[in-house]
């Protein structure tokens with residue numbers, strides 16, 4: 001028997017006997033040697049043999065007869081269908097940690113995150129909120145956090161709501177799934193095109209009909225909405241994803257009027273509205289709505305970090321009761337520990353301070369990146385510089401296709417996404433003008449010059465000149 005110092009002796013005997021039983025070296029109902037005989041045979045203690053036998057007994061490999069000993073349980077041979085044996089494909093799954101530089105629009109900079117404060121708040125949660133932690137929580141999330149969010153959206157987004165209208169979730173996608181469950185099966189939901197591809201993927205997996213609506217210079221096309229007649233639309237009015245348009249008030253009013261006239265819903269995805277440069281925050285669509293037609297989606301993925309997985313939904317009052325009745329026995333899917341810690345972070349003013357700091361940091365990185373892009377590309381780049389969010393769009397000249405640009409970026413260890421990813425149908429590659437999404441939150445200020453040089457290499461021809 002192998003005597004590995006790290007392996008308990010009994011584990012070695014247990015493993016060996018288990019293997020022997022499974023490979024039918026023992027007959028069904030055969031008696032195992034007594035503990036004493038086995039211990040002499042293996043030169044180990046009786047206690048080790050006892051522990052191994054007890055473990056095999058607990059797992060059902062052997063049974064006992066009182067005062068007689070241990071016997072082998074009759075087992076069927078486990079069927080192994082050889083044609084079912086698949087090898088796991090190795091996908092191209094380069095994680096963003098492996099990139100030297102990142103222009104990702106998804107990630108945030110956590111280098112300044114107040115880890116010590118977060119830990120302090122978490123300890124307070126253990127001390128004062130043990131009743132929450134030790135039981136199954138309310139599906140809508142801790143009331144205290146919903147109260148804090150209600151205050152936050154009141155002064156940040158002009159939304160005046162009751163905490164009962166707020167539902168916490170582990171992400172916008174999971175909240176959207178909850179929302180879909182409130183709707184009847186034959187509804188049609190429209191998404192923006194180009195738009196957030198994760199919503200499209202989610203809707204494609206449901207029984208819900210999905211349609212996509214193109215954009216004009218004001219955002220989602222109202223003419224197309226009227227033509228397609230969806231029952232609900234998902235929009236990003238504060239900062240259209242990915243194009244960056246801030247929806248002007250005229251389009252907001254048209255949308256709200258369409259929703260009231262047709263009794264449709266507008267799902268407002270307000271994913272990065274906390275970051276506006278040079279201008280003040282633009283009030284949410286929810287705050288304009290006087291007819292209970294808007295459902296608001298907010299997230300802490302941009303202000304804090306995507307890894308936190310805490311987002312929220314604000315329902316119009318006409319949907320609250322339906323949600324409550326339908327979710328009476330639903331168990332929430334997010335970490336209550338994190339939710340309560342976040343509540344204290346907001347309540348004690350740390351959250352607001354952090355956003356202010358990050359706002360400044362992102363503002364500086366953004367300005368420096370724009371300067372570097374202009375210097376490097378000159379007239380060969382058109383920067384659609386909306387003063388909002390954590391990304392902007394650029395149009396560059398490149399003879400490479402969108403697929404080639406994304407794969408070349410990987411080769412250059414640069415995380416980069418093109419508009420192709422967010423369009424319902426892949427774009428034709430017959431124009432040299434290519435649209436890229438440039439996120440500036442993850443990249444560090446000092447990395448910007450080198451990252452821009454790599455971008456230049458990615459989109460230029462093989463000789464290294466921009467043509």
Ligand SMILES: Cc1ncc(COP(=O)(O)O)c(C=O)c1O
Nearest residue numbers: 171172173196241271299301311
């Ligand atoms: C357009 C858009 N909507 C919503 C979200 C937020 O998603 P979640 O709250 O699930 O992290 C993101 C995050 O990157 C986003 O880009």
